Amino acid sequence: MQDFLSIHPEVAAALKAGKAVVALESTVISHGLPYPANVETANALEAAIRAEGAVPATIAVLDGRIRVGLDADDIERLAQPGVRKVSRRDLPVALAQGADGATTVAATMIGAALAGIAVFATGGIGGVHRGVETTLDISADLEELAATDVAVVCAGAKAILDLPRTLEYLETKGVPVIGFATDRFPAFYTASLPLPVDGRCDTADEVARVLRAKWQLGLGGGVVIGVPIPDDAALDAEAVEAAIAQAVGEADAQGVRGKALTPFLLKRMEELTGGASLAANRALLLNNARVGARIAVAYAQQKG
Amino acid sequence: MQDFLSIHPEVAAALKAGKAVVALESTVISHGLPYPANVETANALEAAIRAEGAVPATIAVLDGRIRVGLDADDIERLAQPGVRKVSRRDLPVALAQGADGATTVAATMIGAALAGIAVFATGGIGGVHRGVETTLDISADLEELAATDVAVVCAGAKAILDLPRTLEYLETKGVPVIGFATDRFPAFYTASLPLPVDGRCDTADEVARVLRAKWQLGLGGGVVIGVPIPDDAALDAEAVEAAIAQAVGEADAQGVRGKALTPFLLKRMEELTGGASLAANRALLLNNARVGARIAVAYAQQKG
Amino acid sequence: MQDFLSIHPEVAAALKAGKAVVALESTVISHGLPYPANVETANALEAAIRAEGAVPATIAVLDGRIRVGLDADDIERLAQPGVRKVSRRDLPVALAQGADGATTVAATMIGAALAGIAVFATGGIGGVHRGVETTLDISADLEELAATDVAVVCAGAKAILDLPRTLEYLETKGVPVIGFATDRFPAFYTASLPLPVDGRCDTADEVARVLRAKWQLGLGGGVVIGVPIPDDAALDAEAVEAAIAQAVGEADAQGVRGKALTPFLLKRMEELTGGASLAANRALLLNNARVGARIAVAYAQQKG
Ligand SMILES: [Mn+2]
Ligand SMILES: [Mn+2]
Ligand SMILES: [Mn+2]
Secondary structure, eight states, X not given: OTTTEEEOHHHHHHHHTTXXXXXXXXXXXXXXXXXXXXXXXXXHHHHHHXXXXXXXXXXXXXXXXXXXXXXHHHHHHHTSTTOEEEOGGGHHHHHHTTOOEEEOHHHHHHHHHHHTOOEEEOSOBOOBBTTHHHHOOBOHHHHHHHHSOOEEEESSBOTTXXXXXXXXXXXXXXOOEEEESOSBOOBTTBSOOOOBOSEEEOXXXXXXXXXXXXXXXXXXXXXXXXXXXXXXXXXXXXXXXXHHHHHHHHHHHHTOOGGGHHHHHXXXXXHHTTTHHHHHHHHHHHHHHHHHHHHHHHHHHHHO | OTTTXXXXXXXXXXXXXXXXXXXXXXXXXXXISOTTHHHHHHHHHHHXXXXXXXEEEEEEEETTEEXXXXXXXXXXXXXXXXXXEEOGGGHHHHHHTTOOEEEOHHHHHHHHHHHTOOEEXXXXXXXXXXXXXXHOOBOHHHHHHHHSOOEXXXXXXXXXXXXXXXXXXXXXXXXXXXXXXXXXXXXXXXXXXXXXXXXXXXXXXXXXXXXXXXXXXXXXXXXXXXXXXXXXXXXXXXXXXXXXHHHXXXXXXXXXXXXXXXXXXXXXXXXXXXXXXXXXXXXXXXXXXXXXXXXXXXXHHHXX | OTTTEEEOHHHHHHHHTTOOEEEEOSHIIIIISOTTHHHHHHHHHHHHHHHTTXXXXXXXXXXXXXXXXXXXXXXXXXXXXXXXXXXXXXXXXXXXXXXXXXXXXXXXXXXXXXXXXXXXXXXXXXXXXXXXXXXXXXXXXXXXXXXXXXXXXXXSBOTTBOHHHHHHHHHHTTOOEEEESOSBOOBTTBSOOOOBOSEEEOSHHHHHHHXXXXXXTTXXXXXXXXXXXXXXXXXXXXXXXXXXXXXXXXXXXXXXXGGGHHHHHHHHHHHHTTTHHHHHHHHHHHHHHXXXXXXXXXXXXXXX
């Protein structure tokens, strides 16, 4: 395994000592945010995690290895154009070809689990796409959540998705969806969705106890921790929905699909909201990193 | 694991001695039947299993522990209003919160597998809901059958479901569907459905040999053993279908969905059939418990 | 396990010595090709694998055992009418009943994995059926590819299927789809489909490195290696599509479904193309066997 996996010494030392570690993904760097906001945000996320007393471990594929924990120059390199997007299915090819790759939620969960990291903070998970009855387009993130023992702290699923059907899929797969200080599933840019979560936890300590119960009993797979976007950063729900409808319609009309779909939609959202979606995205990423770090600290304390 | 799992001494002793044990679920107590029919039926199921020479193990969550094997006062407690319904996704939260919970087919399979019980008798499994093309509503029971090594003795899937698509889903997942003395998949309240099963077994011994082959070869996951409702308890197929159609239509019109859907439909069925569905439900539950006990006895003998 | 699994001495010796072995399926013998073309083709596939320096292991169920590696009389026996088709769900019943059975892609993968064979050559995998939004008919082959560590060398999925949705399903499940010397997913009888693959490998050695990366890292499950049909054997894409549309329409009108569907469609394709589909099928099977053997040889060398 050492051929294809490399854990940063600081991260390895923290894990060995039973300290709190929080994984971060790299698709947000390479495909989620424009330059230089992507580099600034990646560094701010790491700093926010450190400020809460945990060690950040941004995960990516570099030179055909899964790297768990990056340095500043690695992040800069991932922010350049041309880095491929790597999900579970892409990992073997990227590793065999010695390539660089930005890891999706699914591939980041894999790297985190291989390293022994229990908590991962991101913006929003992938899910069931609108129009799935025609396309069968469902993100591999959902299957990863069913299989891999990592808690994913997020603002729900990406707003461009079909949220009710994403929650049904997670229910079928037995994945707990926890609301962090909320009874409702966060809707990424807004906190107003009427869909209920499976359970509510009001503190990081409560979340950590849920994780401990799940994995101690041998119930494999991940957990979704839905954290609403902070009030002062939330967008207007109707305006968001209108922009999404327009962006989805354009993608459909232009035949954009597959790996290109999510980046296309995120970019159009930014344009259609006059940059407001970008600001909201950064705010929720930072908030999730902080909450993730608190959960990781609580989890490390309970384990010890 | 001992924090979250508690096996009744009688059940533990039987398992240790290699004796036959049959698991039973608790959702039928808390959400499937009205009081006091639920308590009476739960006790009658246990008695029927004992009469066939096996030990019953009703499974539930009590005080934040999965309890395998209950006493009479536990069953009475589960029959009171307000007990939450617990499927795979709900287990970690229920355990962490120290709650009580009635286990679905999926969660009961988990408890049975953790305790080492191979046979579980219930009324009907969950499955693909009518209208799935719109809702993506598919019971977690089907994924549990794909993953967890427990044989589920039932009268097919709950009649309110889409049975042809439920069978397709099980086929895709590689779950054997056995007809017990029938070539057709039982339709819960009636024995008249035209859908074929994958294989037919005419005796408990034949079923036990199938289970032994599957698990000895390392082919993980469950098996559905479809047992037709006894002739004298079966309802008229057309009347049942008309009642289901009406109940499903009402649920749709009233926006009933999620966890509330199945209890709503079962209650409406009871009202629409003038109580006949309740009597049929009890008859098939008892029949399945007896058949399950015979299979468990045969399986224990073959293993020894 | 020895009760239900029997490995041919030549195959066992090759595996023990770390030599290249290629698995072959038996459904193509019993249900895919007419007699005596089925026997001739089965023997030709084994010879082609030997000519490349690997040992063939045709897999079937005989007398209630999974047999890995057959003799000439076994193949003759599987070519007779009345052999049942055995997929994952059918294995336990077939074994318990001491039956004979022709193994599908899914069941052949199971036999290969139990024996420790990494490479399997076939014609085309099963997949998502046209009309899935109504039927939910999805081959168990796709779930097997998600779960079982075998590389399947094929000319894509059977052409009668819905190829775009088959690729979406594989993506959701994290299964790599590799194009062998192509950027496009082969369309069985033709090499002209516009759908992209996840990655391209131009040599057997490159494919073997992908397999090694995947399994060395503990990323379980299979890989699809799509090999285009040789140019001189390819059929006209429009004629193929017209024949498929007609055959699918007839199956629908006649209510053909379940296990009977694929054999019905393949037989009608043969009739509608005046035998051309049969010749193409044999050509691609032979080609896949050769490519599979080269990959197995490269994989054995890299492992050593
Ligand atoms: Mn997709
Ligand atoms: Mn549901
Ligand atoms: Mn099918």
